[in-house]
Amino acid sequence: MALEKLGKALRESLRKIARAGYIDKETLEATIKDIQRALLSSDVNVKLVFDLSERIKKRASEEKPTPGVSPREHIVRIVYEELLNALAGKQESLELKGKDKIMLVGLFGSGKTTTCAKLGKYLSKKGLKVALIGTDVWRPAAFEQLRQLGEEANIDVYGNPKEKNPVKILKSELGKVKDYDVVIVDSAGRDAFDKELGEELKKISKIVSPNEKLLVLPADIGQKAAEQAKEFNDIVGIDGVILTKLDSSAKGGGALSACASLGVPIKFVGLGEKLDDFEEFNPTKFISKLLGMGDLETLIKKTQEIFKEGGEGFTENITKGKFTLKDLYTQIQGMRKMGPLKKIFEMLPMGFGADISEDKLQLSQEKINRFTYIMDSMTPYELENPDVLDRSRVERIAKGAGSSVEEVRALIKHYNFTKKMMKRFGKNKRSMEKLLKGFRFNKGL
Ligand SMILES: Nc1nc2c(ncn2[C@@H]2O[C@H](COP(=O)(O)OP(=O)(O)OP(=O)(O)O)[C@@H](O)[C@H]2O)c(=O)[nH]1
Ligand SMILES: [Mg+2]
Incomplete structure (x- = not known):
């Protein structure tokens, strides 16, 4: 990625917002100062930097977050939009007409x-x-x-x-x-x-x-x-x-x-x-x-394609909240198809992907493989009705998959979490973000 230094400084300033439990005036001011410093050291015109800061402040105090959007995400979105405006402008591709x-x-x-x-x-x-x-x-x-x-x-x-x-x-x-x-x-x-x-x-x-x-x-x-x-x-x-x-x-x-x-x-x-x-x-x-916010558009498009591959009933089941382990299986196989995990994480918002080290990723990929083995050891009935997974079934599955009871439980935990997220799938982009974030950061993983 070009502009390493600027990108790093901007990501760092946005992380301050992401980490803050509550965004008060001081946090916002400090973040804006960081952004100013980053832009000025990249030779952005002083007046442009000043105008940008003022606009962020004004919008942050005047605009109310849309329902369901946290104040943090709201501020990050404003900063993103303003930086987009100031640094990149509008898209205008080369238009070829022939000859x-x-x-x-x-x-x-x-x-x-x-x-x-x-x-x-x-x-x-x-x-x-x-x-x-x-x-x-x-x-x-x-x-x-x-x-x-x-x-x-x-x-x-x-x-x-x-x-x-x-x-x-x-x-x-x-x-x-x-x-x-x-x-x-x-x-x-x-x-x-x-x-x-x-x-x-x-x-x-x-x-x-x-x-x-x-x-x-x-x-x-x-x-x-x-x-x-x-x-x-x-x-x-x-x-x-x-x-x-x-x-x-x-x-x-x-x-x-x-x-x-x-x-x-x-x-x-x-x-x-x-x-x-x-x-x-x-x-x-x-x-x-x-800004390390990932390429959500591409990610969502890719994800939707995979959902399509899951078959007609798949998405329907999910939006109705009838998400079974079989659906999770399809989803995980989809993850595999989407290509190297690093690529997927790079598309995730707020630099969650950008700074993930290779070995952690490797672990996740491994985990996905092991989850697949575990699910392969389940009966179709169990996959369709995860609620029946009692202690003895879990033990049998663990044995069959060459895995451990803990790991089977971690999979079930991950399933429950994903199911919760899935219910909201399709309603808006943010749920998708959460789902994918959850996939990586769910404690079960
Ligand atoms: N790092 C880097 N170097 C580049 C890039 N584009 C061009 N260069 C280098 O810049 C130097 C000048 O490139 P040229 O293509 O000769 O530039 P020019 O505009 O044709 O120059 P004149 O013909 O002298 O007017 C060369 O050494 C290129 O390799 C780029 O995107 N990144
Ligand atoms: Mg030349």
């Missing part, structure tokens, strides 16, 4: 050429036929760099290193790329935005007529990103930003918040030097992960 042309612009060393190849690879993985065109006549060996990157990404590269006029290059190369689904045009940078670069990019833009002009901004310029985005937008016009070097910058928060406050959508982020260190920017996912 697309994308032009990348930016200053020296921002990552344009690398990003051409990254974006090209990303799109070609989606099954699109991609070509790159180099128009940088400034950087020595710029074309060679693009050619090598294209080769690495398995994408065709067009250009002419001998020609010193970008317009002439385009005039001859554009004709050769008509069959491609997407054409990405690399351009030259400068040390700073100036009239000459503006003119050059306008000329390129006119002949390419791209449907997307994306500004490549390195995260290490922090809040200065705002200035650059404005300069490029005023003269060249931009449809969005690709924020690079988020992996290596302590100032990432500054760059992110600068784009968010300008309302310039970040469409992709660069997270390393390798061509695969690149992803579409999804604000909610990004901030949830940063």
Whole structure:
């Protein structure tokens, strides 16, 4: 995850709320101070930090928690929403219409050429036929760099290193790329935005007529990103930003918040030097992960799929409260299918997953396996009617599973807990969170 330091500091401040039994003014103030410190050290603009703090305070005192939401969760939600707003803005993905042309612009060393190849690879993985065109006549060996990157990404590269006029290059190369689904045009940078670069990019833009002009901004310029985005937008016009070097910058928060406050959508982020260190920017996912709140949307979707697999009666039984050990069996098998437990826990809220160590996870996975053995030793009648599990049955099952009476009891305890949670399943997301939290933190486990 990019922005390690900022993420860690923000998670720490949210944990204070999670740990507090009761949230008074002081706790809130202290948390806001922590958040301020974290944001400022990530180069977020002072005024933005101040405004954000005020909004959190105001909302915390004015908005009442919705029924069923604890004051703690209420505050965490407010902080989350405000940070989402301040750091990530709205989602706006790259929209491809077919026969697309994308032009990348930016200053020296921002990552344009690398990003051409990254974006090209990303799109070609989606099954699109991609070509790159180099128009940088400034950087020595710029074309060679693009050619090598294209080769690495398995994408065709067009250009002419001998020609010193970008317009002439385009005039001859554009004709050769008509069959491609997407054409990405690399351009030259400068040390700073100036009239000459503006003119050059306008000329390129006119002949390419791209449907997307994306500004490549390195995260290490922090809040200065705002200035650059404005300069490029005023003269060249931009449809969005690709924020690079988020992996290596302590100032990432500054760059992110600068784009968010300008309302310039970040469409992709660069997270390393390798061509695969690149992803579409999804604000909610990004901030949830940063705050260790997990990716609930994905988790819920996955869980629902598994419930579907349990068959028609399964979900119905559960919502009616008729949750038997057989249903628990299906659920646990589903957990296995959802993939490595670590992945699941990473999706859980409030960093419960983020900081769980491998060995603890291993134990849980083991536990799941052992629970499965135990249930395999039960008769169908017992699975359907867990209430009949008396001492002698428990002893028999333990023996059959090569397990212990305690462990069978732990399973029953877990079953009872899950059953309670299951009754509320389907009503809202929070029950799901609790259920999954319970799965991990239930004392029986
Ligand atoms: N760590 C990290 N490095 C990156 C990222 N993107 C690009 N770089 C590095 O940044 C340096 C500059 O990248 P280029 O792609 O050459 O930048 P450019 O904008 O084309 O530069 P000019 O052609 O000189 O204007 C290279 O060493 C890249 O490997 C990223 O997301 N993370
Ligand atoms: Mg370049």
